[in-house]
Amino acid sequence: MVKVTLWGSLRSATGGLTEVEVEAKNTGEMLKALAKKYPALDPIIEGGVSVAIDGLIYKEAWFTPIKPDSEVVLLPYMKGG
Amino acid sequence: MVTEYKEGSVGAEFNKREFKVVGTRPPRPDGVDKVTGRALFGADFTAPGMLHATVLRSPHAHARIVSIDTSGALAMDGVKAVVTSEDFVKQTSSGNQDTLDNCMARGKVFYDGHAIVAVAATSVKIANAALKLIKVEYEILPHETDVDAAMLDSAPVLHEGRKFRNIPEGNNANVSGYWEFGHGDMDEGFAKADIVIERSFKTAATHQGYIEPHATLATMGPDGRGEIWVCTQGQFMVRDLAAAFVGIEASQLRVTASEIGGGFGGKTTVYLEPVALALAKKSGRPVKMVMTREEVFRASGPTTSSSTDVKIGMTKDGRITAGQAKLRYQGGAFPNITAMLGAMTAFASYDLEAVQTQAWNVLTNRPKQAAYRAPGAPMAIYTVESVVDELCQKLGLDPLEVRLLNAAKKGTLSSYGPTFDEIGLVATLEAAKAHPHYAAPLGPNQGRGVSCGFWFNFAGNTSVSMNINEDGTVAVIEGNPDIGGSRASISMMAAEELGIPLEKVRTIVADTNAIGFNDVTDGSRVTFAVGLATIKAARAAIQNMCGRAAQIWGIDADAVDWVDGAAVPTGHNAGDFPPMSLAKIAADSAKTGGPIAGHFEVNADGAGVSFGVHLVDVEVDPETGFTEIKRYTVFQDAGKAIHPDYVEGQMQGGAVQGIGWALNEEYIYGEDGKLQNAGFLDYRIPVASDLPMIDAVILEIPNPGHPYGVRGVGETGIVPPLAAVANGVSHAAGVRMTELPMSPPRILAAIDGAK
Amino acid sequence: MSKIHVSTSINGDAVEYLCEPEETLLDVLRNRVGLTGAKEGCGSGDCGACSVALDGRLVCSCLVLAAEAEGKTVSTVEGIAEGENLHVLQQKLLDHAALQCGICTPGILIASKALLEKNPDPTETEVRYWLAGNLCRCTGYDKIIRAVMDAAAEMRGA
Known part of the structure; x- marks a missing residue:
């Protein structure tokens, strides 16, 4: 199981949780599992998110491996200037 | 230092x-x-038979467009084509539709300066005269340009009936985005403080202020193939948006980025490019468009203005016990994520047990904001750093010592979620x-x-190609417009990795058909991501060159190393051969298997x-x-x-x-x-x-x-x-x-x- | 309205053009003569990107009518280097990395050349006030000021 930290305002999509657990070995699996477990997250994930794994931010990278003890944080899609 | x-x-x-x-x-x-x-910058391009186009812009902050009559303009001598929102293809993504609606108002004008009609004519003078003959009937609506006022229930609604995701109850229809970040127990954190300061701040909208106004030249033949020359931070972004708006496939539109006279985020979107392309399509002639400075201010993206409440608690010895910020940003008439970035960055410098930020993006009757250098962060961090300074002042503490005491470092759980790796704040302080x-x-x-x-x-999508020329020089081909000297840095990294003098390398920024996809030049990504791809492309070329040397020497490829710009045997066991330089390998390349090149494509991470x-x-x-x-x-x-x-x-x-x-x-x-x-x-x-x-x-x-x-x-x-x-x-x-x-x-x- | 015939000298070359009465010198340089080195940043004389010298006097070419160039000499950025040899100011801007995007550079060059012709030994403050009409959004002016001071020193033979 992978523990995923969500940004605060996603609480409304997970019944109040900002830490959830899903079965996944990489980011793609993690995002799919999240969308399945919490359908309200699906449009948000579909619209684009970033994922931080052990402090490194990935914009879109389905095959980035996640270790069971990795720190996984779901972040909004970001853009700079 | x-x-x-x-x-x-x-x-x-x-x-x-x-x-x-x-x-x-x-x-x-x-x-x-x-x-x-x-x-050659954006406005320096010309083409034979070129027309000039100018834009009719809304004089009203908020109005419904009842009707547009362009017949007078079209009848004028020298006018070759007119476009309105009707001439563009409806978009499936709401973000793209917003960008298109900002290029050409559809149904409503949302701000003073919003584009409504564009006219292409044989001269700027004729195009401007033709604009005066266009009749637009407006139903003027109440407007609001202030962020706090636009959040009130009494405020005029910009996008009636449009639903935005994840907006909590109690917000009016102008709130297009809401985000929340943080961790820890806020009540407990504030309870530990010896002093708590709460303050409200306001910042005005500012413009990126690039000295070069937006400029573009587009052509499109009856075969449906187009070209655009433009000053932009991203030729691929221009290609994808302009092609989608005009309804052609990406492969049919080739976009070349000119030299760019400043961008700072403001040239990461489109304004004129799809319009010029649509006019070129209609007229069958090349069409040039250049904004005036007034148009740049009225209709190209400034940054957001903000209104923020900050509350920070501190102990007598300077430890921050809790930090909270409520950020309300307006970025004009369309949704954006700048407030979110403000909420993520506000407290990023600090190692905090309790931190909470909330951000609202609010729609107002102002131009659609565009990214501006670290979008969202300056105004958010301004509020937090002001309150930290006031706390230091009240407690008689040294502001740098307090920042050192609370500084984020490796292992700090950041205020926006992830734990920091190696970072330089303490060393900087x-x-x-x-x-x-x-x-x-x-x-x-x-x-x-x-x-x-x-x-x-940020890092992102990046493609780099590198050609080893037969005379021992190197051409690096990348796809990110050079705003501040990046071709120098990219050439330097190529020379470093290949082990050759810098003057042997020339880096060019290629058009959209000459190199793989690249994200726009944004997020401080170019030296990092294009540099990384350049180093990896050089390594691919080096591997190829080591293979050539191995074949010439008749030894295994993995018995060859690359040292100081030359192939060398890994040791005496590998064979006794003098180093074979890049120039020598390149000169013989036709005889050893053909041209030598390296390339690398990646959606980079690790910025x-x-x-x-x-x-x-x-x-x-x-x-x-x-x-x-x-x-x-x-x-x-x-x-x-x-x-x-x-x-x-x-x-x-x-x-x-x-x-x-x-x-x-x-x-x-x-x-x-x-x-x-x-x-x-x-x-x-x-x-x-x-x-x-x-x-x-x-x-x-x-x-x-x-x-x-x-x-x-x-x-x-x-x-x-x-x-x-x-x-x-x-x-x-x-x-x-x-x-x-x-x-x-x-x-x-x-x-x-x-x- | 009929066009005006103008005979002038641009960067030492005799040039003739026809222009509209309301056309600016900047528009004619860029659109009729083909010299796009001078840039339009504002069209109102606020940014200095269009700076040229008219009979040796520094002007914003967006505020000069093209017809006014009759019988005068116009100097633009294209005329500063001599053949393959860069002017000291050009070289110093490069040496000091005093440009990022480069859009203001032509104006900065023309303006600082005009300054050094008047005042070969300006103080930092004098350089800053002279160049106050040339906006640069990239550099914060630091490296530009250093480059101009260094060029002045070299031109004085210091």
């Missing part, structure tokens, strides 16, 4: 690498073109503390301001975050409220400065844009919702006589995510000046300033109010 790192730290590994080219200060490859007037500037005496009416700043830095600390001394004239910047020093972590001159340039330029934001720059709207200062005379950006030298101190805390340790440096520099200057002014004037810009009348009013 370059710091050396202790044995065992991540820096030590990078210290050991001896760079030959990286870290030197050679002249930039595009320099001669730019000092002789030969460089220590450099500031040790600098003579911090100990220098201050004169009467002077104050010293300090602020930290932070930006994420290291970057921190900066700014020190400023200001003098406030108590009679006039005028602020003079007396001394300014920037400290910033560059990871590894590839070309230190251009790293300093980013730090200095960012600082000065921030100074402008703090002291002068402001979008001023009248009661009628019209922009009142759409020109450089009334929207005053800093000029040379406003400023002292800007001292730049580069720190190098290598980024583990890049082969040379590079971090992006472009954006962080604009983040600290707002609070640094505000803190300096607050000390000098003896009153806490909570609204930007701190123009003389505002400072005078604050001084009078405090009496």
